[in-house]
Amino acid sequence: xxxxxxxxxxxxRITSYANEKMPDLDPQKTHVSVQLETxxxxxxxxxxxxxxAVEDIFIKYMDLANEAFIASDKKLKDAVGERLDDxxxxxxx
Numbered sequence: 001x002x003x004x005x006x007x008x009x010x011x012x013r014i015t016s017y018a019n020e021k022m023p024d025l026d027p028q029k030t031h032v033s034v035q036l037e038t039x040x041x042x043x044x045x046x047x048x049x050x051x052x053a054v055e056d057i058f059i060k061y062m063d064l065a066n067e068a069f070i071a072s073d074k075k076l077k078d079a080v081g082e083r084l085d086d087x088x089x090x091x092x093x
Contacts, residue, residue: 003071007064010046014061017042 003011018025021038036058043061047054 003064003067007067010060011064011068013046014039014042 018035018039022030022035025035027035039061040054043054043057047057050057
């Protein structure tokens, strides 16, 4: 399922906030709970603007971030696979 423009804007808003608040974040070394706690003020702001529970914003964010990651990963694997179609042995998939 492709992300809508509204979904992309939602993710971009949270990503911009995350980049501002955690510019040197290493996701491999920073616990998810710490990352989410840092994002909580943005989740609360969006929830207030939309008149929904913070948990709803959190769930939407997690769902859309996962979708975006899967799409990005597939795009990368497809691109690498295409480059290796020259007869190379290794291919994703």
